[in-house]
Amino acid sequence: MEKRSIKEWIVRSVILVIGLVIAHLGVTLFILSDLGSDPFNVLVQGIFRQLGAVPGLGFLTHGTTHIAVSLLIIFILLLTDRTYVKIGTVICMVCGGPIIDFFTWLLRLVLPAEPGLAVRIVMLVLGCVILAYGMTVVIKSDAGTGPNDLVAVVISDKLHRKFGIVRLLVDAVFAGLGYLLGGLAGAGTLVCIALVGPVAGFFLPVNEKLVRRAVARFV
Numbered sequence: 001m002e003k004r005s006i007k008e009w010i011v012r013s014v015i016l017v018i019g020l021v022i023a024h025l026g027v028t029l030f031i032l033s034d035l036g037s038d039p040f041n042v043l044v045q046g047i048f049r050q051l052g053a054v055p056g057l058g059f060l061t062h063g064t065t066h067i068a069v070s071l072l073i074i075f076i077l078l079l080t081d082r083t084y085v086k087i088g089t090v091i092c093m094v095c096g097g098p099i100i101d102f103f104t105w106l107l108r109l110v111l112p113a114e115p116g117l118a119v120r121i122v123m124l125v126l127g128c129v130i131l132a133y134g135m136t137v138v139i140k141s142d143a144g145t146g147p148n149d150l151v152a153v154v155i156s157d158k159l160h161r162k163f164g165i166v167r168l169l170v171d172a173v174f175a176g177l178g179y180l181l182g183g184l185a186g187a188g189t190l191v192c193i194a195l196v197g198p199v200a201g202f203f204l205p206v207n208e209k210l211v212r213r214a215v216a217r218f219v
Helices: 006-033 039-052 062-080 087-110 117-141 147-159 163-181 187-218
Strands: none
Touching (some): 006 117, 006 187, 039 163, 039 187, 062 087, 087 117, 117 147, 163 187
16 A cells, blocks of 8 residues: 655545535535435434334434444444545544534525425535535545445445446445335435436546646645
8 A cells, every 4th residue: 555645644635625525515405405315314314213213222313323324334344444444534424514514504594495396406416416526526535535435435446347336326225225224215315326426427537637636736
């Protein structure tokens, strides 16, 4: 594995945070469209509902379940291949929620109080595209990525398959399992499955070049 200087790690971490902010702007638009939940959260919702029915686990919230599922994914990957779990993975876990809270507050100041269906559809599609773009910046920062994206990254690398197709399939599996467990899926979930993977696949090579230039310039 290539050894990096502290300066390079700082530059790559800054790029990751920029991508994280962009991605979570997309997530917030997606959420505020109120047309469905993203596939990973459909899975989290399903697991949350099942755990909530177990005696003694009533203290769990959706947020704590999200963290628990993310930690489980990270733990499994640490046991199998530590290459993919980096400091940026922790940054993604810690910063995601507060970024969404900030954008939720900000967007509610400018969006209509009761947006019509057409506006909500635009928010959904735009949110998916922005999410996919930001996600590829995070991935190509090579400083770590969100726990839910790690699964698609690892599978695509190990099987030498295109990330966009793998991400689409992973999203479909997440959403399907979550729905069977009682998670809330909607039309927006299907749009997210169909859009995010292919759009991310399109942006990955573009952002790989941008990250290389940024690292070469500042390191």
